[in-house]
Amino acid sequence: MERYDLLYRLYEEFEADTLRELQDFVDLFPPVDSRIALDYWQDASDELESRKDAIRSSFAAGDAFAEIAARSTRDQTFTALDLHSKYGRAVNALVLDVDETLRSAGRTDNEIPRDTLHLLTEFHEAGVPIVICTGQTLENVKGFTIQGLGNELVHSGDVSIVYEAGTGVFTPGHGSTTKQLLYEDLDPTVREVFSEVRSRVLPQAPDDLRESVHLQGNEFNITLKPNFDIGSDPAEAVIDEGLVYLVDLLGRAVAAAVDGDFGVESAEHWSRAYYADADPEVADVLAAEDAAPECEVDDVPDPIIDLFDRIDVAYYHADAAEIGSLELNKPNGVQAALDVLGVDDPFVLVMGDSKSDLRVMEWAAEADAGIAAAPKHASQDVLTHVLETDELVYDRGDAASMLRTVYVLNLLDER
Structure with missing residues (x-):
């Protein structure tokens, strides 16, 4: 009999919902000193094993099927079966x-x-x-x-x-x-840019911005975080302002690090042009903050472009503005x-x-x-x-459902 038919029979003939409830209770029961509570846990554990034994005696792969029924819903199990049919291996x-x-x-x-x-x-x-x-x-x-x-x-x-x-x-x-x-292992020039930006990012920030953000304690990346609840309107406002500030500061640092006679004023617009072209979200923020680039990305000198190509600017709405290395x-x-x-x-x-x-x-x-x-x-x-x-999409906060699916995928691979 094919695995599909066997698994269909598993969920038709056995009360998998009850089995999962018992398994979750036994697994997640908090440690307590109450004798009554411990007796209740033991009763649930005994019933769980009895129900698993019934499955074990009904299928050739009884151990695996008992675990499958105790860990996942019918939908999760058949999703796992589809994954194994497609890829033929375990995670x-x-x-x-x-x-x-x-x-x-x-x-x-x-x-x-x-x-x-x-x-x-x-x-x-x-x-x-x-x-x-x-x-x-x-x-x-x-x-x-x-x-x-x-x-x-x-x-x-x-x-x-x-x-x-x-x-x-x-x-x-x-x-x-x-x-x-x-x-x-990064090129010294890239590390020089990050060092320059890090040393200036808070000391040179406008007063209102400096009072509204903090620098996340990264080892390398440069991340501005709001001093407000993430996702709130004030957080959105300061992160949008912070993104413009970071883009401009990065442009000046890159221009200083590249051999050549590049002016600071041009460098800011080159940076805005490059990162607006690279990321529509960044472009939207720059435009909303009246900081749209005054040149095209084709106007940016090649040596500047070469260094921009190695540095990432990331924007997380009302959460963070960040500079990182694309390498x-x-x-x-x-x-x-x-x-x-x-x-x-x-x-x-x-x-x-x-x-x-x-x-x-x-x-x-x-x-x-x-x-x-x-x-x-x-x-x-x-x-x-x-x-x-x-x-493989799951509800907010329900990562467990996806882990259960993959757990079953691995059990199926063992058969």
Whole structure:
């Protein structure tokens, strides 16, 4: 009998919804001292095993089918079956963005839900390495990762953190390769530009802007964050103003770093022209802030263009304005992390919501190295990519549903 028919029979003949409720209760039951509560947990555990035993005795692959019914819905299971039919292999690493992917300010109070954290431990126990891939600083990521997953798991040697969108990689337990500062390999001229911008970004900011933003504590990237609630109207106003300021400051720094007689006034308009042409969102902000470029990108001198081509300006609405290196991005960081983790033939699950995550998704698709998933509120470019590949879209704050699907994919591959 084909797997489709067997799985159809599984969900027709057994109460999978009850089985999942029991499994979730047993997995997520909080530690308590109450004897009555512990007895209740034991009763649920016994019933769970009894129901699993009934499935085990009914199918040749009973162990796998019992786990499938206890972990995923019918829709998740058949999505997993479709994925396995298409790719014919299991996911051998998870590549996960955090903010608005694993956790959501709108649905999870900016905390990674317990069921998501538990599923990550299940993947870890199954030998699947985890790569946390984020634009946040290393210290921030280490803090909530250890708090959520535990110090032992994070330092197991099977977890890596790609931080600041790929400027560095931290993989505890790997000796000399534990921390890789990828930005140290950049051309000295590029590093000079970043050093110049960093030294001037707050001291030379207009008073109103300097009082309304702060510089995120990055090792390399230069990120302005609002001193207001992210997403609020005041945050939108200061980040839009901050973006114009960063673009102009970057233009002056590039002109100073390039050999040639380039004036500061022209450099600002060259920078505005280049980055407006490169990103429609940046162009819209510049126009709204009465800072539209007064020249065309074709007017920018080639030596300036060559350096702009290596530096990225990113805009996150009412959240951040950032300068980063295009040679340091999440795909490069992920590949460096996978090398340290020993994943030689990657087939990863990439989960993310932003343009920087899209680059990892596109790398995975082009290299036949994985699949991509995104929440419904992801950026349009991300959603377009995901919908055009495997349609792995999930509700805000419900990353667990996608992890369950991939968990079943891996179980099916073991059969």
